[in-house]
Amino acid sequence: MDLGVHLVDLVLWLIPGAQVAEVVSVLRAGGRPPGADAVEDYAVATLTLNDGCVVRLACSWRLPAGQDAVISAAFYGEGGGAEFRNVGGSFYDFVAERFDGSARRTLAGPPDDWGGRAAADWARRLATHPAYDPQVESVVAVARTLDRIYGRT
Numbered sequence: 001m002d003l004g005v006h007l008v009d010l011v012l013w014l015i016p017g018a019q020v021a022e023v024v025s026v027l028r029a030g031g032r033p034p035g036a037d038a039v040e041d042y043a044v045a046t047l048t049l050n051d052g053c054v055v056r057l058a059c060s061w062r063l064p065a066g067q068d069a070v071i072s073a074a075f076y077g078e079g080g081g082a083e084f085r086n087v088g089g090s091f092y093d094f095v096a097e098r099f100d101g102s103a104r105r106t107l108a109g110p111p112d113d114w115g116g117r118a119a120a121d122w123a124r125r126l127a128t129h130p131a132y133d134p135q136v137e138s139v140v141a142v143a144r145t146l147d148r149i150y151g152r153t
Contacts, residue, residue: 003071004043004059004149009142010073011047011055019141022048023148030062045149065089082107 012018025045029038041062047055063070067089074083081099093110125133147153 004045004057005142005146007057007059007073008047008145008149009139011057012138012141012145014075015049015051015053018053019050020047020145020148021050023145025149025151027150043149047145 012020023045025043027034027040028042029035029040031042034040042058042060044056044058047057049055069086069089069091071091071094072083072085074085075081076099080101082097083099084094084096087093087095087110090110094112095109096107098105098107144153
């Protein structure tokens with residue numbers, strides 16, 4: 001779940017107040033359950049939230065996908081859907097789309113020089129408001145969810 005931590009964080013950030021009610025997960029290392037000396041190279045988790053939303057996460061270091069990486073997040077609801085995904089296996093080029101029924105609209109796509117924006121935003125916020133930010137406590141819910149994915153609770 002090395003990369004999966006970001007997916008868990010994204011889900012809990014996008015659905016404010018969401019709490020994970022149930023976790024079902026499967027971890028594999030080389031196609032087998034990982035032993036004490038192995039690190040998983042594939043993980044899939046289904047999270048059921050307290051409001052009934054169901055979230056499915058999957059991560060792999062060894063996915064034979066015909067490209068370097070498959071990175072995506074898709075969201076579907078009563079009013080439509082949206083997807084954020086990498087382009088051509090890239091770790092840097094992404095497209096965001098909105099779905100309305102069978103129609104698809106591109107919201108953003110490459111080229112987009114997004115790489116430094118997060119760091120610049122963090123530095124700007126720190127410079128203008130150096131006090132403790134209680135939003136950082138959201139990482140506790142992410143850590144608890146990861147512990148449940150790994151069967152630690």
